[in-house]
Amino acid sequence: MSEKVKVSKEVAEIIADKINKFGKQMLIINHASCFTDMGELIEENAWIKESKPLNNVSVEDLAKALYIGYQVEQTPEEKLIEYFNLLRRTPEEIKKAEIEGDMIPGLSSEQVVVINTLNFLSHKVKGVNC
Structure with a gap:
């Protein structure tokens, strides 16, 4: 079994907010649209404002966080x-x-x-x- 993804407190709060707004599946779809097939960020599709820290999370790590779980890293x-x-x-x-x-x-x-x-x-x- 895979281990939990480590995320910052800020990213954990954004993930919780986005799950409440979109649900897990739509969050992954929206997040995947921010990246190319090679995992490079597409600037015009990137998360903005308070959601911008999600741009530093890969699609794979977000999916793991949502379905396996995540651990909040301490500052x-x-x-x-x-x-x-x-x-x-x-x-x-x-x-x-x-x-x-x-x-x-x-x-x-x-x-x-x-x-x-x-x-x-x-x-x-x-x-x-x-």
Whole structure:
């Protein structure tokens, strides 16, 4: 069995909207009309406005997404937040840090490194360093 296609959150939202408007079969037909037999985009038939990200999805991948399923890829920021949260201290570690007079008892040393790296790069990620 084939695996699910990975798509961005934006593409997943567009697919859901188009399924509601056209249904799966018409969505594939409409999408196929945007490409040549060789898979090259036909500019005058391409998706426009908010649907434009579909132009980066092949007809084959769209069909797989619709009939096999798709998985929404996390953005780099979402991946970082997930990683950051995995680095949290346990309650025992927090209590030990408080006893030892740790400057930031709620954060692990790994979390502090992530925060400092983001600050050094002047990059803000909500839920991590802003």
